[in-house]
Amino acid sequence: KFKGVIFDLDGVVTDTAEYHFIAWKDLADRIGIDIDIEFNETLKGISRGESLERILVKGNKQNDYTQEEKDKLLKIKNDYYLTLLEKLTPKDVMDNIHDTLEYLKENNFKVALASASKNAPLIINKLELNEFFDIIVDPTSVKAGKPSPDIFIEGARLIGLEVNECLGVEDSEAGVTSINDANMYSIGIGSELNLKHANIVIPSTSALKNTIISVVESS
Ligand code: B16
Numbered sequence: 001k002f003k004g005v006i007f008d009l010d011g012v013v014t015d016t017a018e019y020h021f022i023a024w025k026d027l028a029d030r031i032g033i034d035i036d037i038e039f040n041e042t043l044k045g046i047s048r049g050e051s052l053e054r055i056l057v058k059g060n061k062q063n064d065y066t067q068e069e070k071d072k073l074l075k076i077k078n079d080y081y082l083t084l085l086e087k088l089t090p091k092d093v094m095d096n097i098h099d100t101l102e103y104l105k106e107n108n109f110k111v112a113l114a115s116a117s118k119n120a121p122l123i124i125n126k127l128e129l130n131e132f133f134d135i136i137v138d139p140t141s142v143k144a145g146k147p148s149p150d151i152f153i154e155g156a157r158l159i160g161l162e163v164n165e166c167l168g169v170e171d172s173e174a175g176v177t178s179i180n181d182a183n184m185y186s187i188g189i190g191s192e193l194n195l196k197h198a199n200i201v202i203p204s205t206s207a208l209k210n211t212i213i214s215v216v217e218s219s
């Protein structure tokens, strides 16, 4: 019954979390807030604006900036992030993802990308994966970000499928909640500890293709 797969980007197709962290850390340092790699985990799947809010709350500075000032901070972060993305090449596609995408294409599955990142089209381009995605959902076109289900529901709509015909693949806690609340079957990539609410969890992307095949066959 499954006819489509909707992918998250960061942590599933490629690992840009490290670049996000470098750029957020630089920004947080500038405004006197200390963040570490553990805190960065809580920003996975969270939009740019909401990530800044969480950093400001961490430094108890949530009331210190006007929206205009926050927009400037967001631009500083993103400009730095974009310079880091210049290094991205097709070699940065995560293990087994290319094989999975090829399998899906050969077997006529519809494929969508549901990333919170406004930079997703640029990243997919740099990874040379354009031909595999029927659509990339524009995260600014949906009302609420992950963990709201909106972005996955919109992905299904854009590829012309019912939500129960789609599988969603995510590495973040917020993202798995988003898939589940969209009434899709969720495949979590990472640790059982954070992702126990997923329908199935695999520790890394290495077994993704076979996992999708077995889920599809047993449905
Ligand atoms: P941008 P995903 C998310 O990507 C990242 O995990 C998150 O750390 C980032 O803040 C967000 O994209 C927005 O990215 O600043 O490029 O618009 O996991 O939803 O693919």
Ligand code: MG
Binding pocket: 008, 009, 010, 011, 012, 044, 045, 170, 171, 172, 175
């Ligand atoms: Mg992610």
